Amino acid sequence: MDSYSLWKQLMxxxxxxxxETIDLRTDLLVSDEYLLSVANLVDHGTFTPPMVxxxxxxxxxxxxxxxxxxxxxxxxxxxxxxxxxxxxxxRQLYQQYxxxxxxxK
Numbered sequence: 045m046d047s048y049s050l051w052k053q054l055m056x057x058x059x060x061x062x063x064e065t066i067d068l069r070t071d072l073l074v075s076d077e078y079l080l081s082v083a084n085l086v087d088h089g090t091f092t093p094p095m096v097x098x099x100x101x102x103x104x105x106x107x108x109x110x111x112x113x114x115x116x117x118x119x120x121x122x123x124x125x126x127x128x129x130x131x132x133x134x135r136q137l138y139q140q141y142x143x144x145x146x147x148x149k
Contacts, residue, residue: 047137058126065123091145102135
């Protein structure tokens with residue numbers, strides 16, 4: 045899983061530059077907690093998805109970032125792009141996790 049390797053290397057979403065991007069980063073830190081279930085599958089073969097709809101959660105984060113990209117100043121747009129990219133990677137990783145995990149059941 046290339047997305048897993050990249051996510052593990054990054055391990056934390058980029059920093060925010062204002063209150064709104066900092067809040068968005070905090071939401072991504074929460075999503076990282078959910079994505080630890082991916083590490084359990086990779087490292088231990090245990091498929092235990094969280095009870096939260098992680099894909100919808102990440103979709104909301106990405107939509108929020110897209111609005112910030114469309115309306116923010118230069119620094120906010122750049123920060124929002126980085127946060128959006130991290131959310132997109134996290135979403136791709138989690139989608140792959142669900143596909144692989146459901147096949148192993």
